[in-house]
Amino acid sequence: MALVPRKKKRKDPALSLDGDAPVGVVKFSEVGIFLVERKMGSSRRSFLTELARKKGFRVEEQMSESVTHVVSENNTGHEVLELLEKQTGICTTEFTAALVDITWFTESMGAGKPLELENRHLLQVKRAAARTNVVPIAPYACQRRTTLDNKNRLLTDALEILAENAELSANEGRYLAFTRASSVLKSLPYNVTKMDDLREVPNLGDHSRKVIKEILEDGTCSEAQNLIQSERFQTLKQFASIFGVGVKTADKWFREGLRTLDELRSSKVKLTKEQEAGLLYYEDLIKPVTKAEADLIRQIVEATVHRFLSAAVVTLTGGFRRGKEYGHDVDILITHQEEGKEEGLIFQVISSLTAQDIILYDDIIDNSYHEWKSKETEKFDHFAKCLSIFKLQKEMVNNIEPSRSCRKDSSAENEPRRSGLGSHAGTIQLITAAAAKEKNWKAVRVDLVVAPYGQYAYALLGWTGSRLFERDLRRYAKHFKHMSLNSHSLFDNKQSKFLPAATEEEIFAHLGLDYIPPQERNA
Numbered sequence: 227m228a229l230v231p232r233k234k235k236r237k238d239p240a241l242s243l244d245g246d247a248p249v250g251v252v253k254f255s256e257v258g259i260f261l262v263e264r265k266m267g268s269s270r271r272s273f274l275t276e277l278a279r280k281k282g283f284r285v286e287e288q289m290s291e292s293v294t295h296v297v298s299e300n301n302t303g304h305e306v307l308e309l310l311e312k313q314t315g316i317c318t319t320e321f322t323a324a325l326v327d328i329t330w331f332t333e334s335m336g337a338g339k340p341l342e343l344e345n346r347h348l349l350q351v352k353r354a355a356a357r358t359n360v361v362p363i364a365p366y367a368c369q370r371r372t373t374l375d376n377k378n379r380l381l382t383d384a385l386e387i388l389a390e391n392a393e394l395s396a397n398e399g400r401y402l403a404f405t406r407a408s409s410v411l412k413s414l415p416y417n418v419t420k421m422d423d424l425r426e427v428p429n430l431g432d433h434s435r436k437v438i439k440e441i442l443e444d445g446t447c448s449e450a451q452n453l454i455q456s457e458r459f460q461t462l463k464q465f466a467s468i469f470g471v472g473v474k475t476a477d478k479w480f481r482e483g484l485r486t487l488d489e490l491r492s493s494k495v496k497l498t499k500e501q502e503a504g505l506l507y508y509e510d511l512i513k514p515v516t517k518a519e520a521d522l523i524r525q526i527v528e529a530t531v532h533r534f535l536s537a538a539v540v541t542l543t544g545g546f547r548r549g550k551e552y553g554h555d556v557d558i559l560i561t562h563q564e565e566g567k568e569e570g571l572i573f574q575v576i577s578s579l580t581a582q583d584i585i586l587y588d589d590i591i592d593n594s595y596h597e598w599k600s601k602e603t604e605k606f607d608h609f610a611k612c613l614s615i616f617k618l619q620k621e622m623v624n625n626i627e628p629s630r631s632c633r634k635d636s637s638a639e640n641e642p643r644r645s646g647l648g649s650h651a652g653t654i655q656l657i658t659a660a661a662a663k664e665k666n667w668k669a670v671r672v673d674l675v676v677a678p679y680g681q682y683a684y685a686l687l688g689w690t691g692s693r694l695f696e697r698d699l700r701r702y703a704k705h706f707k708h709m710s711l712n713s714h715s716l717f718d719n720k721q722s723k724f725l726p727a728a729t730e731e732e733i734f735a736h737l738g739l740d741y742i743p744p745q746e747r748n749a
Contacts, residue, residue, distance in 0.1 A: 253339075254282055258284050260285070260286050261275060278335065294705065295323060296326065297331045298327065303348075303350050330343065363413070363414070367413075370410070372409070374548075377415070377416060382412055384447040387447075400433075437449065461484075470500030470504045491505065503587035507669035515554065515671075526616075527558050531571070534574045535568070538567075538571070540558060541558065543557045544690065548744045549748070557672075558672065558674050558675065560572075560674065560677070562679060566678075588615075591613070593608055593610040609713070614673070681713075683727045686730060690747065711733075
């Protein structure tokens, strides 16, 4: 009997690599795809990745905040979330990307564009039944009100040590997991006394819950205590606290065998001008800046600015605008209602302050609007600014502040100082070691930022912080509103237009969020 020839399986035209755009041309940047390898296999995942990129889709190799669609084949939603939490530290309650079946991917490939999600595309995840009489806690920091009244400091201090260690180890996933866990605990209006108090609280992964449980039972976290005593953590923390030194540089010095500031000073390590200044004034710069000192610096800057623009607006931002009494540095935002008047102002102000013997170090960065793709969300802004170190006379501070010992503020942000964005070397006013002991002034880090009036509201929001609050604002805008938010503007990707705002309240309204005043953004 003759064998019946096997019928060849018809090739799905949606999965063809022929006739597509070259890899690298991204047509749909607003959609970020992550393909789950589990049950799909590495070779099929590689094939689908190449296919999607040829058709103009953006496919990420690693799970990140830019991912909008997690594509899985033959997995349940619960299995996917469990896998991602294990691999990245992203806990299931804070997950925002859509979990979709492979059918959405293949149909989108066939259509040549990302299709709207339908219920049949979504992977279902069983959620635990919510308890009655429990006020739900929002997963995004920009949806929560967080004051400086932290009722769970013992828990958050330990989590922040773990977060800091993760950041020093360049592990962003773990850093964000611990930071978000700490943040949500800060927002709670009650003291956590037992694990059952956290049943409905989001952003708490398994590791964070383990830490909390240990503290509730034993009063301390052994992992955090061991980190505090470790040589690597202490050394990297000290090096990274030098103005101008980032995590990579600190780690490089540690691997080269350096352990102390004295060893660094006596080594042959080549320092940038910024790092030289940071090391020279280190003892002053690690001391907390008081609110009185920050107010005095704002007055000095305002008086100087008004010599050139009498109607300019000078605003103290950062942690001090959020109600803090102590901080690491002073951030000041400058604008003028007549747009264009502010151009070149930063050079005039720094020149005048230098002539007044107030500037110890300066690095002026002119605005770079011409290099900026205004629809993109970026970590840094493009305003004209100066990263500087002020020489603040102590007698001036004493005249406005009652004499008191300056303790390190427990509410001061546990954030590394912003490493410089300078495009050119600054100037440093040198002092001798003997003079330093007798000096009657204090070195203080000051960032001056000049924004056009049309962007002032966005700049004010961006420079007020906190870091996580701003990060979650951008995430919320992208994932829920399909908008791109940065310190310059808010762009509506659906309407393809910018949304103007004269106040922070208008920005929150554009995003459909309740307005949260600065004093409640201490996430």
